[in-house]
Amino acid sequence: xxVIVGAGPAGMAAARRARECGAEVTVVDDNPAPxxxxxxxxxxxxxxxxxxxxxxRVVSGDTAAKTLLLETExxxxxxxxxxxxxxTGSRELFxxxxxxxxxxxxxxxxxxxxxxxxxxxxxxxILVAGSGPLLLAGASYFRSKGAEVVLIAEQADAFSVARFxxxxxxxPAKVLRAAQLQVSLLGVPTKHGCWVxxxxxxxxxxxxxxxxxxxxxxxxxxxxxxxxxxxxxxxLATLLGCDSLAGAGGVDVSTVEGEIAGLIAAGRxxxxxxxxxxxxxxxxxxxxxxxxxxxxxxxRHLPKPETIVCRCEDVTLERLQFCNxxxxxxxxxxxxxxxxQARICGxxxxxxxxxxxxxxxxxxxxxxxxxxIGS
Amino acid sequence: xxxxxxxxxxxxxxxxxxxxxxxxxxxTMFRRSISGEPRAPLCGMGICFECRVTIDxxxxxxxxxxxVREGMEIRTG
Numbered sequence: 001x002x003v004i005v006g007a008g009p010a011g012m013a014a015a016r017r018a019r020e021c022g023a024e025v026t027v028v029d030d031n032p033a034p035x036x037x038x039x040x041x042x043x044x045x046x047x048x049x050x051x052x053x054x055x056x057r058v059v060s061g062d063t064a065a066k067t068l069l070l071e072t073e074x075x076x077x078x079x080x081x082x083x084x085x086x087x088t089g090s091r092e093l094f095x096x097x098x099x100x101x102x103x104x105x106x107x108x109x110x111x112x113x114x115x116x117x118x119x120x121x122x123x124x125x126i127l128v129a130g131s132g133p134l135l136l137a138g139a140s141y142f143r144s145k146g147a148e149v150v151l152i153a154e155q156a157d158a159f160s161v162a163r164f165x166x167x168x169x170x171x172p173a174k175v176l177r178a179a180q181l182q183v184s185l186l187g188v189p190t191k192h193g194c195w196v197x198x199x200x201x202x203x204x205x206x207x208x209x210x211x212x213x214x215x216x217x218x219x220x221x222x223x224x225x226x227x228x229x230x231x232x233x234x235x236l237a238t239l240l241g242c243d244s245l246a247g248a249g250g251v252d253v254s255t256v257e258g259e260i261a262g263l264i265a266a267g268r269x270x271x272x273x274x275x276x277x278x279x280x281x282x283x284x285x286x287x288x289x290x291x292x293x294x295x296x297x298x299x300r301h302l303p304k305p306e307t308i309v310c311r312c313e314d315v316t317l318e319r320l321q322f323c324n325x326x327x328x329x330x331x332x333x334x335x336x337x338x339x340x341q342a343r344i345c346g347x348x349x350x351x352x353x354x355x356x357x358x359x360x361x362x363x364x365x366x367x368x369x370x371x372x373i374g375s
Numbered sequence: 376x377x378x379x380x381x382x383x384x385x386x387x388x389x390x391x392x393x394x395x396x397x398x399x400x401x402x403t404m405f406r407r408s409i410s411g412e413p414r415a416p417l418c419g420m421g422i423c424f425e426c427r428v429t430i431d432x433x434x435x436x437x438x439x440x441x442x443v444r445e446g447m448e449i450r451t452g
């Protein structure tokens with residue numbers, strides 16, 4: 001039995017390839033349906049004959065006994081495996097700035113996930129900001145649902161983005177996609193080298209203060225969609241002792257790496273090897289994206305002393321400035337020890353201070369006592 | 376689809392998540408942080424735990440990951 005954690009592009013590709021080789025495959029996902037974030041709500045389904053366990057969180061695992069501990073809304077249980085593929089995808093990178101905890105401020109993929117699940121954004125004034133190609137994809141989606149995208153603020157400068165555009169010519173499918181996005185965004189103001197400095201509002205976000213070079217300005221909004229890139233979800237892999245992790249690379253890298261993992265798990269390394277050139281090309285493209293949208297150091301100065309950095313435990317920047325490691329911050333301030341288990345502030349403090357959060361312990365996610373006792 | 380939000384009935388959309396139903400009902404605050412700030416969904420995908428609410432008596436449930444069901448009782452705050 002091959003067990004795959006994650007039913008996004010990578011998990012779906014792994015399941016399909018392993019199934020084609022005749023393996024028995026079970027896919028587990030935290031969401032009610034397969035598709036991951038990118039294909040959320042599109043009704044995509046797993047390959048025929050693949051067993052799907054929806055709405056299940058992997059709380060921990062035992063690589064010696066070859067079992068995973070799962071928790072669902074109603075119960076818990078152990079899932080045995082012979083081969084295990086972790087295709088846990090990515091989350092968005094969120095960086096602290098004054099006001100970033102206000103209701104109405106989402107991630108870009110975050111607001112898109114909610115909109116895909118049925119949130120009406122028609123006539124809402126939405127600011128899309130941060131960095132990376134998801135800004136354009138998100139803005140295009142919101143606009144297609146009737147939102148007024150007031151501004152796309154990309155922190156990378158126009159020169160980097162133009163240079164990236166020139167590189168696109170080597171990837172014809174990407175040129176087409178980029179052209180479609182540009183057409184869908186005609187008339188939407190876009191600024192490069194522009195970033196969010198603060199958000200304001202009483203009970204929810206009402207306006208966003210931005211900067212572009214020496215010019216500061218304010219945009220009134222209903223919602224803000226702000227994210228600074230992607231962070232791979234490596235917690236479970238680290239917990240289970242993996243030391244070489246694939247990382248976040250977008251849908252093309254995910255798909256081909258998923259296929260490779262599925263083939264290897266099914267014992268067909270020979271077929272997997274044929275995919276290496278495709279994988280290498282996808283990774284080169286992902287690296288070009290990373291270089292283009294590298295975050296500017298100015299963003300490290302966005303949070304003020306009183307700005308909350310750890311949203312679970314409400315730990316402010318000034319309390320963290322006395323710590324010299326993530327471990328020290330955990331011990332002295334409880335930073336990273338709340339329900340999200342540092343999934344948000346861990347990546348933020350890595351950017352702000354260069355800290356590494358290397359102490360992942362079970363449970364990987366908050367779990368009910370009954371789940372842990374039962375195991 | 377009728378659900379109860381803090382005791383008040385709301386006729387919300389079907390085939391969606393609790394988080395979306397709450398936002399459609401005009402709910403701005405989902406929970407209060409430990410220092411008392413109002414909080415609402417951030418990541419939309421089950422990572423950040425900012426959208427957690429009490430559903431049918433079960434506390435700390437991530438509303439963005441739970442499909443809405445007829446008669447659900449949701450408590451925020």
